[in-house]
Amino acid sequence: MLVRLAPAITMTLLVGPVxxxxxxxxxxxxxxxxxxxxxxxxxxxxxxxFAQPGLWRSVWVSFSTGLVTTIVSLSIVVLFLAAASGSRLDRAIRRLVSPLLSIPHAATAFGLAFLIAPSGLISRFISPALTGWERPPDLLIVNDAWGLALMAGLVLKEIPFLLLMSLAALPQLNPEQRVMMARSLGYRPTIAWFKAVLPALYPLIRLPVYAVIAYASSVVDMAMILGPTLPSTLSVSVLQWFHDPDLTRRFMASAGAVLQLGVTLAALATWWGLETLVHRSMQHWIERGNRRGGELPLRIAGRGLILLTTxxxxxxxxxLALFSFAGFWRFPEALPQDFVVVHWLRALPSLQSPLLTTAAIACASTLLALVLVLATLENEYRRQILPSRALWLLYLPLIVPQIAFLFGxxxxxxxxxxxxQLGLVVAGHLLFVLPYLYLSLAEAYRRLDPRWFQLSRTLGVSRLRTFFQVRLPLLLAPILTAVAVGLAISIGQYLPTQLLGGGRVTTITxxxxxxxxxxxxxxxxxxxLVQAVLPLIGFMLAIGLPRLLWANRSGMRGAP
Amino acid sequence: MNDSLILKQVRIQLENRCLVGVDQIISPGDVFTVMGPSGSGKSTLLAYVAGFLSPTFQAEGEIWLGNRDITHLPAESRGVGLLFQDPLLFPHLSVAGNLGFGLPQHTPNKAECIERALEQINLSGFGNRDPATLSGGQKSRVALMRLLLSKPCAVLLDEPFSKLDTTLRREMRDLVFSQLREAGLPSLLVTHDQEDAQAAGGPLIEL
Incomplete structure (x- = not known):
């Protein structure tokens, strides 16, 4: 019953609220x-x-952040995939994808700010030797008016996302075979990848790319930390208007939220135009048959850039860790004079309650999402339907800017x-946890050999028992990973928690x-740091638990 | 005495093209062989009899076990067992767990039953082993025993020997056919190997 209705329930839960x-x-x-x-x-x-000062500046920063972030992150990911050849470095970077993805946006933003601020770590490391600075320079590096720091922060977070999506899509394209074929025709490896794999890969990661554009053009928490102020990005301005004590400003704030939706759509449309343009020139480049030109620079860029961002x-x-333990720390010194735990001891009592709330919300929304996703996928399998048409609906909460519909x-x-209240926050988190959980589980679910279930049923075991005794154990590892992703997404949510909790539900984020x-x-x-480490616990369990449970089952390691 | 497996005017079509047409009574202890090259639709026939036919195919005709029409029963209630190309031992269960998985739920003395089954295939004491540590021949024997323990009324064989090497293939062939005959089960074998068909010794059609 639940299985039959699951797709309808899932879609209603995603589309209805938006x-x-x-x-x-x-x-x-x-x-x-x-x-x-x-x-x-x-x-x-x-x-x-429209009478608000600096409105067009806000609009422009939001629009350009969306596009620049996406162009840079996608380029770095694509260059890496093209240059990767299975070396130890490449494999290490692939393994780091999930933990990097799990670090919440806010934690990354704070960390980056601590690095690049005038009194940050980088400036301390090169001062005064290279710069001659004896005191922090009066430069606006974080919160710069162009949104460059914001873009940098977003790039750090979007690279793991796009990389993970690409790595999930690649196996169905048989990239090794394509590259081998092109190399046998005289193409250098990286060029071969660009010409034989990329054109097939891009359509498969188009929706994630759109999600990145939408997210980057409307992000709130990162923009509050790294983005420009006076005027801030459009999304942050809208949030401020909504929180204005003068309630009549709500009308203008709503108009601003609609404008934000327009800005995001404009960024998407512009991207679509760029896509067509790049597609044409790619086509031209592929047909010209150039086999080696640019191989070396592409290869170096591919490795170097991803290494730099990682x-x-x-x-x-x-x-973050350094600052949290830092005692007295004069400016140009690279390290603090002493390390103390007093900041932790002082924060500990106030950490407790938000930690519990965070965990409760994350567990509740992830558990709900898991049940719905499993039921949806099981229904898909039982009825042997292909899911492609409804997939874009799944991306709806990821593509419509949060600020544009959460207040509504x-x-x-x-x-x-x-x-x-708390329940509403859980429902709100579900909107974002569910799509990610589905995306990280669907591929493993569909790839599992259907003969396992046919076999189980010819042995006289019902569909329900087959699901619990064959499907779930065989998929334990991917399910735990998907759960870890779901928990990480929930832990990192700022705006839904803030708005749907009416400001009274406080989480770590x-x-x-x-x-x-x-x-x-x-x-x-x-x-x-607490915010960054919390999701990692989930990932550690997701990796460790199967190893422990299947210690004596070598067929369960790595396999299905 | 077991019942016969009866395929009444079974025809399977894909986009109005007929793939298979069979009308056959398979007596208990007999092996009916369907031969044909890959892609000829012989596995589709098995899927139809077992109850897994994909909706892209159109099938007509009925399947009976003795005087029971099983055409529209769900796979788990048909009493039709299936032996695949691969042994497909569940990797998350022990050898004994795999054998016990197929035992009907109200079997008395399950453990004893499993131990006797292991003895029968010369694997006494292997109950707690990880199936991944067995040799190819041992895996095939466990798979066969798991099938027999589930007490099927008929058995389908989907090229069960094609992935074994030559000596092992002969050994498994003898074991499987003698066990099926002994249990008096009607069986349907699909294969592209002439020797399989000869060893089966029953009626044969080619697609």
Whole structure:
């Protein structure tokens, strides 16, 4: 029964809230929200919005962040995949993908800020020897007006995402065989990959790429930490207007949220145009039959860039740890004079309750998502239906900007008499946990040899028992990995927690982001490090548990 | 005495092209062989009899076990066992776990039953072993015994010897056919190997 209805329930849970949220955003944007006295449709909110100083600057930063982040991350991922040849370095980077992906955006942003700030680690390492700085220079590196720091932070996070999506899509293309074929025709390896694999790979990762554009053009938590201020990015401005004590500003904020949706759509449309352009020139380049030109630079760029970003990401987390234990630390010195635990001891009592809330929300939303995803996939298998058509619906919550529908969702829920609370937060997290859980599990689920289940049933075992006694044990490792991904996604959520909890549900992430304004680096170090380490526990369990359980079952290692 | 497996006017079509047409009564202890090259639809026939036919195919005709029409029963209620090309021992279960997996749920003295079965295939004391540590021949024997323990009323053989090397193939062939005959089960073998067909010794059609 549940299995039969699962796809419908899943799709309703994903599409319903997004649509309801968008609707309840559109109406106030045109002046209609009876609760606040808006009884007639008007353009007043838009006039007020366009009168905001610096609005177009915000729009431009959001738009360019979306595109630049995507271009840079996608290029680095593609170059790496082209240059990778299965060396030890390549395999190490592949293994680091999941843990890097699991680090929440906010923690990465704080870590990067600690690295590149005028008084940050990099500046300390090169001062005063190279720069002559005896005190932190008066430069606006973090929060720069162009959003460059924000883009850098996003690139660090989007590379693992795109890499993971590509690695999941690649096996069905038989890349080794394609490269071998092209090499036998005289193409150098990297060129061969670009010409024989990339054109087939891109269509498979198009939706994840769109999700990156949408995310980068509308991100809130990272933009609050790394993005420009006065004016900030559009998404952050919209959030501020929503939180304005003057409730009539809600109308303008709604108009701003609709504008954000427009900016994201514009970025997507621009990308689509670029895509066509690149596709044409690629075609031309492929047909010209150039076999070796540019091999070496491509190869070096492929390895070098990904190495740089991976190291930066790790250095960022290391920086968090360093600051969280730092005692007295004068500027140009590379290391603090002493290490102390006092920041941790001081933070410990206030960490406890947010930790529990974070864990409860993550477990609840992941468990719900897991049941729905398993039931959906099982239904797919039993009815032997191909899933491709409905897949883009899965990406809906990932492509529609959070800020564009979450406020509307709160309004919609309130009109149904549901106040912001823990349950609503769990439902909100489900919107984002579910797609990621599905994406990380679907491939393994479909790839498993159907003969296992046919065999089980010809032995007289029912479908339900087959599911629990054959399907689940055989898929234990991928299921645990998917659960770890789900937990990580939930732990990292800022905006849904903040809005759907009405500001009263505090998690590690909401607390960490709220510390950004205070600027106490040691305290931020503690909270951001806890935030970064929390998802790693899930991944460690996902790797360790199968090894422990299947210690005496060599057929279960690595295999299905 | 067991029942016969009866294929009544079975025809399987793919996009209006007929792949297989069979009308056959298989008596208990007999092996009916369907020969044909790969892609000829012989595995599709097995899928239909076992209850796994993909909806892309259109099938007509009925399948009976004695006086029981099983055409529309779910796979697990048909009483039709299946032996694949690969032994497919569940990697997450021990050897004994694999044998016990197929035992009907209310079997008394399951452990004793499994131990006797292991003796029968010369694998006494192997119950706790990880199936991945068995040799190819041992795996095939466990797979056969798992099938027999599930007490099927008929057996389907999907090129069960094609992946074994020559000496092992002969040995397994003798074992499988003698066990099936002894158990008095009607069997349907699909293969592209002439020797399999000869060893089966029953009626034969070629596709």
């Amino acid at each position: 649509m309801a949220g968008l609707a309840m955003m559109l109406l106030p944007a045109f002046g209609y929200l009876p609760v606040l006295g808006g009884e007639t449709l008007s353009l007043a909110p838009w006039r007020e919005l 190291l930066t990401a790790f250095a960022a987390i290391g920086g 969702l709160v309004v919609a829920a309130e009109s149904l008499g549901i106040r912001p 909401t607390e960490a982001v709220s510390l950004a304004a205070g600027g106490n680096r040691r305290l931020i170090g503690v909270w951001a």
